Amino acid sequence: MQHDTVPTPGLSEPGAPADRPQSAGVRERYPWAFRWETVLALIVVVIAVAGTTASPEFLTSYNLFNLGLSNGEVAIMALPMTLIVISGEIDLSVASMLGMSSCLLGFLWEKGWPMPVIFVVIAVVGLAAGAINGLLITRLGLPSLAVTIGTLTLYAGVAQILLGPNTVANFPATYTNLGVNAVPYTDGAVSYSAVIFVVLAVIFGVVLHATGVGRSIYAMGASSEAALFAGIRVKRVKTVLFMISGLVCSFAGVLYTFRLSTSVANNGVGLELDVVAIVLVGGVSIFGGKGSVPGVVLGVLAFVGIQNALLLTNFNQEASGIVAGGLLLVSVFLPNAASVVRWSAARYRLHAAKTS
Amino acid sequence: MRLRRATWLALPLLIVSPVLAACSSSSSSSSSTTPATSSTASSAASSTGSASSGALKTGLKVFVIPKNLGNSYFTTSDSVNSGGALAALQTLGETGAETSGTADTPSSQIPAIQAAISKGANAIVISATDPTALCPTLESAMKKGIAVVTYDSDAPTCRSLFINQATPAALGESEVDLLAKQIGDSGQIAIVSASADDTNQNTWISYMKQELKKYPKMTLVSTVYGNDDTATSTQVTQGLLEQYPNLKGIISPTTVGIAAAAAVLDTAKYRGKVMLTGLGTPDEMKAYVKDGTVKSFELWNPADLGYLAAYAAVELASGKITGSSGQAFTAGKLGSFTVGADSTVLLGAPYVFDAANINNFNF
Numbered sequence: 001m002q003h004d005t006v007p008t009p010g011l012s013e014p015g016a017p018a019d020r021p022q023s024a025g026v027r028e029r030y031p032w033a034f035r036w037e038t039v040l041a042l043i044v045v046v047i048a049v050a051g052t053t054a055s056p057e058f059l060t061s062y063n064l065f066n067l068g069l070s071n072g073e074v075a076i077m078a079l080p081m082t083l084i085v086i087s088g089e090i091d092l093s094v095a096s097m098l099g100m101s102s103c104l105l106g107f108l109w110e111k112g113w114p115m116p117v118i119f120v121v122i123a124v125v126g127l128a129a130g131a132i133n134g135l136l137i138t139r140l141g142l143p144s145l146a147v148t149i150g151t152l153t154l155y156a157g158v159a160q161i162l163l164g165p166n167t168v169a170n171f172p173a174t175y176t177n178l179g180v181n182a183v184p185y186t187d188g189a190v191s192y193s194a195v196i197f198v199v200l201a202v203i204f205g206v207v208l209h210a211t212g213v214g215r216s217i218y219a220m221g222a223s224s225e226a227a228l229f230a231g232i233r234v235k236r237v238k239t240v241l242f243m244i245s246g247l248v249c250s251f252a253g254v255l256y257t258f259r260l261s262t263s264v265a266n267n268g269v270g271l272e273l274d275v276v277a278i279v280l281v282g283g284v285s286i287f288g289g290k291g292s293v294p295g296v297v298l299g300v301l302a303f304v305g306i307q308n309a310l311l312l313t314n315f316n317q318e319a320s321g322i323v324a325g326g327l328l329l330v331s332v333f334l335p336n337a338a339s340v341v342r343w344s345a346a347r348y349r350l351h352a353a354k355t356s
Numbered sequence: 357m358r359l360r361r362a363t364w365l366a367l368p369l370l371i372v373s374p375v376l377a378a379c380s381s382s383s384s385s386s387s388s389t390t391p392a393t394s395s396t397a398s399s400a401a402s403s404t405g406s407a408s409s410g411a412l413k414t415g416l417k418v419f420v421i422p423k424n425l426g427n428s429y430f431t432t433s434d435s436v437n438s439g440g441a442l443a444a445l446q447t448l449g450e451t452g453a454e455t456s457g458t459a460d461t462p463s464s465q466i467p468a469i470q471a472a473i474s475k476g477a478n479a480i481v482i483s484a485t486d487p488t489a490l491c492p493t494l495e496s497a498m499k500k501g502i503a504v505v506t507y508d509s510d511a512p513t514c515r516s517l518f519i520n521q522a523t524p525a526a527l528g529e530s531e532v533d534l535l536a537k538q539i540g541d542s543g544q545i546a547i548v549s550a551s552a553d554d555t556n557q558n559t560w561i562s563y564m565k566q567e568l569k570k571y572p573k574m575t576l577v578s579t580v581y582g583n584d585d586t587a588t589s590t591q592v593t594q595g596l597l598e599q600y601p602n603l604k605g606i607i608s609p610t611t612v613g614i615a616a617a618a619a620v621l622d623t624a625k626y627r628g629k630v631m632l633t634g635l636g637t638p639d640e641m642k643a644y645v646k647d648g649t650v651k652s653f654e655l656w657n658p659a660d661l662g663y664l665a666a667y668a669a670v671e672l673a674s675g676k677i678t679g680s681s682g683q684a685f686t687a688g689k690l691g692s693f694t695v696g697a698d699s700t701v702l703l704g705a706p707y708v709f710d711a712a713n714i715n716n717f718n719f
Contacts, residue, residue: 057474066470070463165552169488179492260462260489264553270459311471317425317455 036283036335040298043327047302051309058312061189065182067308069259072193073098073252074271075300078278079197079204080245082296085279086208087238088221088288089137089144094249095271096155097129101253103159106168106263115175122250129155130246134239152272160265168263179259193255197300200248205293213237221288277324278303281331302327413674414449418666419472421482423509424460429611429637430483432719433508433662441481441507441662444688448670460584462489469493472502479503479669481662484511487555503672507665508658509556510700516672516679517699519665521656522706524556527609528563530654530706531634532571535605538631538651542573543604546596548613548634550584560609577603582613589616597626608634614653618644638709638717645714652710659719661703664690668701 032038051058077094084091101122108118129151136147182188183195208214220227220234228234257263282299284291306327310320420441422430432438434454436446445452455472457464465485470493472480480497484490484506491514494504498514507519535545547564549557561579568574577600582589589612597603597620606621608614614636621630627649636653644650667687668677677683679699686692693701709717 057471060474063470063474066467066474070467070470160552163553165558167486167488167553176492180496256463259492260466260486261492262462262486262489264486264489266461266551266553268463269461271463308467308471311455311467312474314453314455317458317468321458 036331037292037295037298039334040281040283040295040302040331044298044301044305047305047309051305051312054309055312058309061182061187063308063312064189065191067304068191068194068197069179071300071304072191072197072259073256073268074274074278075197075304076193076200076252076255077245077249077271077275078282078296078300079200079293080241080248081275081279082282082284082291082293083204083208083217084144084238084241084245085276085284085286086221086288086291087217087241088224089238089241090148090276090286091133091144091242091245092148092272092276093129093133093151093155094245094275095268096152096159097126097246097249098253098256098268098271099159099266100129100155100162101126101250102257102263102267103162103265105254105257107162109171109263110168115172119254122254123247126246126248126250126253127243128246129250130243131239133246134242137242138235138238156265156269159267163263163265165265169261171258171261171263175258176261178255179261193259196255201293201297208293217241218289221285221290223289274303277328281328283331283335285335286332299331412448412670412676413478416450416478416670416673417476418445418450418452418479418481418669418673419468419475419477420445420452420454420662420666421456421465421468421472421480422454423456423465423483423485425454425456425458427460428640429658430456430508432637433658438659438719439663440659441666443659444663444666445670447688448667450670452666460485462486466490466493469497473497473500477502479505479673481505481507481665481669482511482515483508484555485509486553487511488513490514503669505665505669505672507661512698515699517668517677517695517701519661519668520700520702521658521661522703524559525563527635527654527706528560529567530708531560531607531609532564532567532574534633534652534654534708535607535631536571536574538633539574539604541571544575544577544600544602545605545607546577546600546603547579548589548593548596548606548608548610548617549579549581550610550613552581554584557609564607564609582608582610582616584610584612586612586616589613590620593617593620597630603630605631605633608632608636611635611637611640611655614650615640618650622647622649636709637719638714639719641709642714645709645711652708654706654708656703656706657719660690663687664693664701664703668693 057063077098081091081094104122104125105118108121133148133151136142137144178192183190183192208217216227216232216237219230219232220237224234253268256267278299279296280286281303282291282296284296303324307320307324310323311317420434422434432440434440434442436443442452442454455468457468462485469480469482469490473496480502482504487510490511494511494514498504504515505517505519506515508521510518512518547561549561565576568576578596580592580596582592593606593616596606606617608617614632614634617632618641621627621632622644627647632650633653635655637655641650641653664687668685671677671685672679677685677695679695681695681697681699683695684692695701
């Protein structure tokens with residue numbers, strides 16, 4: 001070993017790998033052990049074990065069914081959000097697009113439209129809503145945070161106009177059974193929305209991790225300009241990502257409406273924060289360029305599991321927000337902890353070099 | 357490039373395909389989701405065993421699920437200290453627990469219902485955040501033989517019994533009458549409601565509109581929505597006052613709304629010039645009644661409502677009543693009640709609070 005394991009002030013040259021701890025060897029040999037996904041998988045296991053120990057109802061098929069059912073829409077919306085955040089943007093209008101789709105479904109159903117036609121209209125409106133987001137952001141160069149806060153209010157307003165104070169609840173049982181029945185041959189444990197989430201997660205995972213499009217999403221998240229110079233059509237890809245978000249959220253709106261067999265203007269209000277929280281817990285960097293679909297899937301399990309375990313163990317519900325928030329903070333802090341430590345060590349060295 | 361475009365095109369298709377699959381496959385087993393409420397109720401009653409006469413069962417697990425937690429109205433209706441639902445359950449020797457979500461929405465409330473079912477509840481006492489959205493969940497509870505009682509807000513098609521705090525007609529009409537008395541039967545008035553899709557609010561408002569026909573000189577100029585949030589309610593009330601400088605009175609049929617509106621009116625500019633009434637809690641309104649901002653408002657006793665709902669739930673779960681009209685039962689200190697039409701039990705007439713009596717109440 002040429003260099004000390006403990007960084008020695010003044011000895012190492014700037015930029016030299018002297019500040020790399022000895023664990024660098026371990027890190028290189030077992031890179032997976034240092035991934036946030038691994039930590040998260042451990043957290044999920046801990047939650048599952050603790051939940052099962054604390055409450056005999058935790059791992060019952062009835063509870064698992066309910067978990068999939070109640071969280072399916074949020075989990076589904078987290079997938080396009082993952083891609084958008086990795087590309088360096090954010091979409092806060094997801095819950096409003098869900099609400100708008102739900103209201104459109106109720107509005108058109110009450111007008112007597114056939115269901116397949118309604119689905120097509122909803123898909124088109126979802127794509128259009130996403131396109132508005134995407135075009136405002138990429139063509140006018142506006143920040144996605146501002147644009148989607150604007151459309152959050154705008155799309156919620158459209159929902160209000162469509163239904164006003166009315167509620168539509170007379171959907172046919174064929175569709176609302178989506179929220180009652182489990183997938184056959186799963187012992188009643190798996191809801192349709194859970195299956196849909198898994199299928200979508202595989203699709204999004206493949207696109208992100210095994211295609212050129214996926215690599216270009218990472219590239220533009222790391223540096224939009226560099227990606228542009230590398231020949232990636234940043235604006236187009238981002239616009240399409242927002243359109244897909246719109247489509248997926250509309251679809252989530254349909255699931256939400258059928259699960260509750262109710263279409264009402266405030267459906268989905270506030271869910272965008274859950275979606276963003278799950279994506280962040282899943283280890284996606286809010287600054288873009290980092291994150292993975294498996295991480296977000298684990299994020300869903302952790303986020304949903306911990307809240308359910310608290311509910312089943314009679315934990316004070318008002319305080320469960322503290323636990324969920326704590327999990328979020330830990331998940332944002334831990335992946336960055338290593339670099340924070342390194343950064344302060346470097347600063348200390350610089351300071352020591354100056355004063356000596 | 358071609359591959360990339362193909363990927364984009366394939367994604368939406370793949371997204372749409374599962375819903376079609378899900379819909380078609382679920383249609384095969386769509387028969388029995390709408391059981392007649394009364395039959396499930398009676399089967400629930402018979403499954404809990406020896407019924408008809410004799411004492412109420414003890415040791416029953418009863419879950420009290422308000423619209424949301426951290427809401428002072430429901431704290432009063434449910435807690436032991438105020439003599440609400442949990443107090444009644446304690447007296448009867450049952451195991452009571454209050455649980456719910458933190459937001460006043462079905463998606464926040466449903467997990468609490470599911471958890472109650474998972475934990476083997478014998479009865480659920482619930483204030484419905486939505487008249488229909490909870491039904492799939494509540495129906496699955498009733499199928500498992502759990503007695504479902506709604507209080508405060510009803511879900512008419514999926515419960516055995518609804519404990520009604522006051523008839524909507526009586527509330528809507530009496531609030532208009534109270535305000536009419538205060539503003540001399542004439543002038544512009546407005547309503548500060550909760551959310552635009554709140555069942556209770558909209559029913560009461562429709563009765564207010566009917567009652568207003570008796571007062572031709574009073575005109576309802578606007579209905580605004582504060583979403584049962586203090587900040588929003590304050591904002592929309594301020595908006596009303598700016599938009600309608602000649603406004604004479606405000607009705608706010610929600611405890612959050614009336615307190616927020618009272619705080620806005622509690623200035624020299626508006627005190628005594630714009631009258632305010634509606635549904636409020638004595639503790640929140642005391643200061644405004646004392647300084648003359650508010651002359652009178654009304655409510656029922658939420659603690660009595662919760663108390664009655666808990667008794668009714670235990671009666672149901674013990675198999676002593678089934679929820680059909682005409683059945684009678686005794687609810688401890690509140691005396692006896694009879695189930696009315698639509699499996700509804702009425703708590704009583706609204707109670708008017710004013711400077712003369714408000715100090716007698718603490719909730």
